[in-house]
Amino acid sequence: MIEIRIHGRGGQGAVVASKVMASAFFKQGKWVQAFPSFGAERRGAPVAAYTRVDDREITLRCSVRSPNHLIVLDENLTRNPDITQGLKDGGWIVINSEKDPKEFRLSDQFHVATVDASGIAIRHRLGSKAAPIVSTVVLGAFAKVTGLLRLSKVLEAIRENAPIYIDQNVAGAREAYQRVKTEGSV
Numbered sequence: 001m002i003e004i005r006i007h008g009r010g011g012q013g014a015v016v017a018s019k020v021m022a023s024a025f026f027k028q029g030k031w032v033q034a035f036p037s038f039g040a041e042r043r044g045a046p047v048a049a050y051t052r053v054d055d056r057e058i059t060l061r062c063s064v065r066s067p068n069h070l071i072v073l074d075e076n077l078t079r080n081p082d083i084t085q086g087l088k089d090g091g092w093i094v095i096n097s098e099k100d101p102k103e104f105r106l107s108d109q110f111h112v113a114t115v116d117a118s119g120i121a122i123r124h125r126l127g128s129k130a131a132p133i134v135s136t137v138v139l140g141a142f143a144k145v146t147g148l149l150r151l152s153k154v155l156e157a158i159r160e161n162a163p164i165y166i167d168q169n170v171a172g173a174r175e176a177y178q179r180v181k182t183e184g185s186v
Contacts, residue, residue, distance in 0.1 A: 001054040002148065003064040007083060008073030010045045013135025016161070017071065018049035021139055023157035024149050025053045033058050046077065053148075071142055072096065073117070073134050078104055094142050094180070096134050101183045115141035115180040117172075124168040124175070136162055140173035141180035151177050 004021065008014035015036045022034035033052040050064040066086040075097040077083055084093065089109045095101075096117040104112050117134035127133035136158050143149040155170050162169040 005067040014049040017135035024153040136169040137172035140176035
């Protein structure tokens with residue numbers, strides 16, 4: 001089973017990202033689960049959402065404590081030392097940031113990728129400059145670095161699940177797929 005934990009803030013689209021990701025995996029013939037975890041339900045409050053993927057039915061019904069991969073929609077959340085708690089060795093951490101992956105002081109046990117999902121979202125008019133919606137954009141980057149999802153399935157899932165601005169969401173995910181930076185990339 002593959003487990004993915006998404007960290008964000010209320011209003012960034014962590015829950016939507018989890019659902020769209022699950023839909024894309026389902027389109028690849030996988031069994032999936034997608035669900036959120038809320039603390040204080042308000043815009044800007046930390047939020048976690050989870051996606052589970054397997055080749056067979058998933059009967060586990062609890063939060064994801066030992067994810068294979070992380071997606072972080074707000075780079076400021078990486079300041080919390082618990083952000084990587086439970087992350088399995090060799091897992092990817094995809095961070096919404098303009099910074100180079102090497103600038104993040106995270107364990108050498110993990111792979112780090114960055115993508116300026118906020119900038120891409122703003123260019124494609126997803127949300128506002130003050131509050132870009134990065135949920136679908138970051139999925140393009142996740143697909144590229146992990147190789148777990150085909151971009152075509154991500155785009156299909158966006159077309160079926162994005163609540164509004166479908167073409168802009170598709171274009172944003174495509175751009176993130178092309179622009180994601182990994183350790184050692186230029």
